Amino acid sequence: MTDDELEEDVVRAELTTAWLGRPYLYVPAIESTNDRLKSWAADPAYPSGTVLLTDYQSAGRGRLGRRWEAPPGTSLLFSTLFRPGWPARQGAWLTMLAGPAVAEAVERVTGLTAALKWPNDVVLPVGPAAGREWRKVCGLLLEATLDTDGRLTSAVLGIGLNVNIPAGALPAAATPATSLLAAGGDFVPRRALLIALLETLEARYEAIQAGWSPAREWGERLVTLGQRVEVTAVGATAPLIGLAEGTDEWGQLLVRDDDGRLHAVAAGDVTLRGR
Numbered sequence: 242m243t244d245d246e247l248e249e250d251v252v253r254a255e256l257t258t259a260w261l262g263r264p265y266l267y268v269p270a271i272e273s274t275n276d277r278l279k280s281w282a283a284d285p286a287y288p289s290g291t292v293l294l295t296d297y298q299s300a301g302r303g304r305l306g307r308r309w310e311a312p313p314g315t316s317l318l319f320s321t322l323f324r325p326g327w328p329a330r331q332g333a334w335l336t337m338l339a340g341p342a343v344a345e346a347v348e349r350v351t352g353l354t355a356a357l358k359w360p361n362d363v364v365l366p367v368g369p370a371a372g373r374e375w376r377k378v379c380g381l382l383l384e385a386t387l388d389t390d391g392r393l394t395s396a397v398l399g400i401g402l403n404v405n406i407p408a409g410a411l412p413a414a415a416t417p418a419t420s421l422l423a424a425g426g427d428f429v430p431r432r433a434l435l436i437a438l439l440e441t442l443e444a445r446y447e448a449i450q451a452g453w454s455p456a457r458e459w460g461e462r463l464v465t466l467g468q469r470v471e472v473t474a475v476g477a478t479a480p481l482i483g484l485a486e487g488t489d490e491w492g493q494l495l496v497r498d499d500d501g502r503l504h505a506v507a508a509g510d511v512t513l514r515g516r
């Protein structure tokens with residue numbers, strides 16, 4: 242048994258959480274953990290907190306029909322089922338709690354510094370403080386189902402975290418990719434990282450249930466804020482260029498364009514254009 246194995250018996254033996262990852266389900270390979278867990282979401286036999294993890298996805302997905310690529314056995318690729326019952330717009334909070342949870346687990350286990358890029362990336366710094374670049378180490382994919390009252394009956398949160406992908410095997414991507422191995426130089430035991438991540442996720446979800454908002458912690462980790470950005474909003478015809486001034490309670494990015502108008506962007510892609 243190595244500390245990199247993610248099979249059910251070894252993970253269950255070390256799991257420290259109360260309900261997140263219970264059950265914890267592992268398959269060696271699958272099309273997409275999000276797709277499979279979504280197909281199970283209507284079945285009440287799968288409780289809130291169910292985790293499905295794999296070592297390889299043949300059809301891993303990003304947002305908007307994009308692909309998520311990772312060589313077998315190199316990453317954390319998993320999805321978690323939640324049954325929040327929250328109002329629809331609060332759904333963004335699942336992404337907003339997951340970003341800081343991933344960043345904290347990465348920092349705790351590897352000692353690296355992690356940050357967030359709006360709306361759904363975890364990034365690592367490259368290069369000196371002046372002229373620093375950010376590379377994507379993790380992507381989040383949230384897919385929710387609403388009931389007729391507009392409440393979130395179920396939500397599947399997918400996490401793809403590049404752990405031990407060698408620098409030469411990183412996928413070519415719009416936001417340049419990195420892995421914990423490529424950034425830190427050391428092989429990272431995936432099981433310790435997974436256990437830490439399930440803990441940080443559970444703690445934040447429970448804090449929300451107790452009345453906490455993830456907006457502030459999330460906003461504080463966003464490298465996007467204070468930057469000149471080009472935002473391609475979902476459904477928009479032309480990109481919006483301006484200063485990313487802040488975010489609101491529901492995760493929308495507030496961008497001041499060059500005419501001084503403030504725009505709230507709910508979903509889209511951002512390119513950082515420097516200060």
Ligand code: BT5
Nearest residue numbers: 273275301302303304307309310380382399401414415418
């Ligand atoms: C995301 O989408 O970043 C969400 C990724 C979610 C993946 C997880 S893995 C477990 C679960 N099951 C699934 O099927 N998916 C979830 P988006 O922001 O659209 O970014 C996608 C883009 O990131 C792609 O178009 C590539 O440019 C780039 N990309 C692909 N693989 C990557 C990787 N391993 N590391 C960094 N960037 C990558």
